[in-house]
Amino acid sequence: MAKTLKEAPITTASARSKLPAGEYARRLDADAAIWYRRGRRGGVWFARWRNHSAGANYLQAPIGPANDVNDKPTDGLLTFAQAEAQGRQIVTKARQDAKAAAAGPVLTVRLAVETYVAERDARDSRRKGRTVRSDAGQRLRRYVLGQGKRGKQEAVPAAPLANVGLHALKESDLLEWRKALPRELKGSTEQRLINDLKAALNGAYAAHRERLDPTLPAIIKHGLKAEKIDSEDAAPLARDNQILTAGQVGKLLTAARAVDTEGNWDGDLFRLVVVLAATGARFSQITRMKVGDVQRAQARLMVPSSRKGRGGKIASVPVPVGKDVLDALLPATTGRGNDEILLERWRSKQVPGSIGWERAGRGPWQFASELQRPWHEIRDRAGMPAVIPYGLRHSSIVRGIRANLPIRLVAALHDTSVPMIERHYGRWIADGLEDLAAAAVVPLLPKEGDNVVSMRRGQE
Template structure:
């Protein structure tokens, strides 16, 4: 096409008026052109191209009638510049679709999510030693790919976003999906959902860069901005929730005492009590506490080694040393005495129903805690007895962070002890940082203005 195409003066209405009936072209690239066909009643624009590497046949698509009166935009008519822009868009989209078809089945948002869910489910199953379904899979199925009727749960239809192909994905597709999420979805749930979808799309792009456009990561980034950055006030809601969960030392002590009481009443053999003690003393996440080993208790150094979180990118390993008091170390003595260093520090009994007796259960074996859901029913009883109906287990983490801030520890140290970032501390606990700085600044204030003692000041002569 590049060697035989003869270009014609079709860029202005005046130039086109001097042409006879027929077809005339202006090249877009070596394999594509915008064409002008002039007839007795006027002219029309169309695009003609050949997909590189996908056959020698030319394809064409209509654009619309030409504005042969002047070179100004008019409703229903197209100037040369408008026709050229539309022709480029038509050709680019057609070539992308041809390339995607040649490379195999088109990659869709649904396929990206299914691959991501399979990976997450496998990872969680390896960690827990049994087949489990990840939280990410539940969220993405409910709000993107849809799910069948399961027990009392009604079937949920898939969102339109699920069937969008990745080579045609636009920011508007993602923004429309975000805007369509139910208003009842909690801000924290919405943020986790966005993070999961972003991870799924980015993982598919990383594995198929030769098939997808290089602009896709930017589309994902800007289409899935963090909730609160122009989409809704999710961050503000999350911050208020944290403020409502800051407990005093007395309240933390009350929760520990209540845990000890319920532990004895329900036959936990100290397992519940020790779990709550470690959560309160370290401020760590449940997933970190559950992975602690007997050897992580370093009594001589007065500290616990808390495994780093698995949040974020890359394979993180190691532990964070967290100083604790003798009372905490004493509470953990039954879990460390006579046990091997590589055994789980915190365990709990497993139960099975007694055959033939409804409502009666018996202890079978012991094992590590798996999920925060194992604590939920007992936690409800704890907060009811403690008179704190709204408190959640994560409040122990919030309170530990604020306790460090109020003790005027460096923010970097508070972040390190709780395996998070300085930016996250400043973002969610900024008010407590400001209060602490005010107290420090107040201590530096000294009297500067002389005080009148009531006596007359007599100047001395030289």
């Protein structure tokens, strides 16, 4: 095209008005040009470029009607500058599509997300010892991939983002997807969803770097970055009614023991709540504890690290506990091997041909939802209807802060980060520092009657 294309004066409306009917070109680069076709009722713009995948053939695409009156932007009519800009975008996208197709099946957001969901589902299934659907998979299917009708749940169409090729992904595509998310979606759920999508896209880039633009990671980063929160709107993670005193924790444990006895839990429910209260750990952590993690001689529990983050953590966190906690766990450790799961519960099955249930063996706690029904009984019996199980974790963290433990130690004991502690528990940190500062206050003014010698002005 570079040697044979004959360019024409089409850059201004005045120049185009002098041309007879026909087609005229202006080069964009060596293999592409913007064309102007003049007819009886006006002119139109289109782009044409060489199709390298098919020899010397050319491809073309319409751009829009030309503004042949003047060179000012007008609704619906394009000046040469506008047509040139759109023509370059069309050619660039077409070349990206052709390059992506030549390298194999086009990598789309859908393909990246489906690969990620399959990996997460497989990982969670390995951990639980049975086939499960991961939380990440459920979120991404609902808000990106789409899903069919399930029971009372209506079918959900796929987001437009799902069909966008990774080679053509723009920051605006990600921002439009975020804007379309339901307003009633909780902030924490939305952030988990965004993190899942970010992980899926970054994973696809890592696996196919040679096929994708080097700028893709930056597009993902900026399109899915966390939104800044106004300091006036920022709220602590832990509300006041979730910070429990030692007396309130004791009431919950007393209620847990009573509910355990009345519900024939055989101590399983009570021991679970005791460990939650004593360690401040997450449900998913303590349910992975082994019998050997109870180290009575050292007066501590070894709590497995959470599976959050990218790894590089120590396997377990040592958490000091009192003799009362160790005594409560004795029935779960006596006569059992160190590699057995510490906290178990009875499993039941329905008696064939009956509405009755019978015990069908013991196994580990699996889901936090298993605690939901007995917890309602516990908190109602304790007279604290608003408290949630996670309140035991909040309380443990604040208890460490109020004891003036170093923030780094509080974070380490609870398997979290110092920035997270400072962000969500800053109020209680400030209270603790205020107490320390108050202890450093000394009297400055002399008492009445003390011998105070006034200094002359010249001696000041």
